[in-house]
Amino acid sequence: MDSNPTAGLKGRALACRRGGRTVFQALDLRATPGDLLVLRGANGAGKSSLLRVLAGLLAPAAGTLDWDGEAIGEDPAAHRARLAFIAHTDALKPTLTLAEHLHFHAALRGASGTNVAAALDAFGLAALADTPARFLSQGQRRRAALARLLAAPAPLWLLDEPTNGLDAPSVDALARAVARHRAAGGVVVAATHLEFAGASARTLTLGAA
Amino acid sequence: MAAFLDMGGYAAFVWPAWILSAVVVASIAMTSVRRLKSLERELAEVENGRGERP
Amino acid sequence: MNAALALVVRDLRLALRTPAETLTILAFFVIAATLFAFGIGPEPQALARVATGIVWVVALLACLISLDRLFQSEADDGSLDQLVLAPASLELLVLAKCLAQWLTTALPLIVVSPIVATMLQLPAQGYATLLLTLLLGTPSLSLFGAIGAALSVGARKGGALLALIVLPLYIPVLIFAVAAVEAQIAGLSPRPHLFLLAGFGVFALTITPFAAAAALRQASE
């Protein structure tokens, strides 16, 4: 990747208010292509709120947020197109099979379905492709949610507690996917307690007031 | 005076209409002011840290 | 475009996989109509006089009931975030949800309505216009219902919040539709009422995407 100084995600003096109180304020963050930014902090410190601000779901009370030097508010559709957001919930319909979920997700994001098989395989779900979601365990459901990252490729990954309910091999699968994504110049922002990412991760701690 | 109160035979309709209007206006005013006063008291307590009610 | 199409296909697939939901709506439609017969009495003339109104009111309520989960189910399992974050415009996706809801609820109601109308002794010349008014009117019910459903995502459970929000908006549909059928029965032309009904549908089509999308964006803040 060119060493363009403004590439990637850049937040300046971000503030977020919810329920009339300030969740965080005067927060700066930087994640250049190939970076992993890990968000740390106690519950209620605003990790999830920050991820929703980065995704454009929640407007910041103050501050600016740029991608490649351009404010994300300039072209919301482009920002939505460049990100993949995995929240606490797995967004799985009980009666739909895993393959159907991923094909729908790919179509929803305007991607072709060619990556679905690879996505399932990467998270060890190839054998469960035609299994309705209601039969899956908590860990399998979590892996199915994470498989969306590969089914519809996007440069910016926003992950909220991705390792919840994952067993060790699954955490490794996620770590491998994150490493490959970073190597390809992608940006990953993850709120997590586990050290799953390995080397060279930036850390931002919230709620250290 | 009685003729006035009788309202040409329609007393049963004119007076309730006006009395209800007065009641509605008065109750709006009273409830609003009372609510404001109680909130002011409560806020004063909480801000000075005395009132510990969560 | 294929994002919206994919959403319609997914919702139709979900509906086909859980037919119970659609069947319960249809069962409600028939049972509620028969309640009116018990209330008004079996004499054909008495029922015929009010048949159009009953069929339409009960169809309207059946449609309302099916809308309660339209977006709440998406919010519960986290799909709402994915819809709001899709590159495709949320306004378009809202229309896709409305189309899917219309196909899975209103269409079956329209298919069943002649049976209910017969039970309520609807005069013979009214059937064609009844079906036409249902075809023209139910889209407005799905559209305005979607606004109500989007607004009440995340609201505290219970109560008739959706009904309270949406029913006043249904009044013009009910008035124009019943007027059209009754005009037909009385031998008059239903055309003016049908045009108003269709016009109201176009109006609903224009404001629903924006109102519902705004409500969904609020819900996923």
Next chain:
Amino acid sequence: MNWHRYASPANFKRLSDRLMPWTAGGAAVFLAIGVWTGLFASPADYQQGETVRIMYVHVPAAWMSMFVYANLAVAGAAALVWRHPLAEVAGRAIAPVGAAFTFLCLVTGSLWGKPMWGTWWVWDARLTSVLILFFVYLAYMALNSAFDEPERGARASAVLALVGAINLPIIKFSVDWWNTLHQPASITRLDAPAVDPSMLVPLFAMAVGFTFFFLAVALVRIRAELLERRLEALRHARVAGSTIVERA
């Protein structure tokens, strides 16, 4: 003119203290004139007799129900477009007042209808439209308080207020359409009674009096809402332990 500074309770208190004498005073003066001319100093109507006096509260109440709803829609638009906290709070504060006036309009309409038309409720196009407006008020208030977060309720009901504002004229049209279709010959078609000049004074005085009263009460209720929001924020803060940046 930065409106944002009025969002803080202290600033808004100064504004309302300045406006209160004018609004409350205006209400007292005009309502006094209205009551005096309406009940005592105006002749009975040649056609309706004394029942015309009911009109002096019924028509102003109808005017208020629409005037307050217009305010609600404007506040809603401001809350959605500029996300102004004052607009969000104003909606929640004034909706009950609008609903109360609409209820008053319905009851006085019924009290007026009984001697005129012989029944407590007549599906007259105007009365029916006011009834529907009453339902919309109830829906607004229900939606406004149907969420744990006050902001969420305020913005959701703001959308409803706007959707309602666009729909009310159409609903009014459809009710008129419905009314003309089913015009029962039996009930005499009571058009708006010929309002001769002596009636204008009480009618106008009561309407202006109600409007001033509404403005005065709105100031009080908005202040109360701002304080409640502040209290809510303080309680949240205590729970979350995070500091509050600016004091009242």
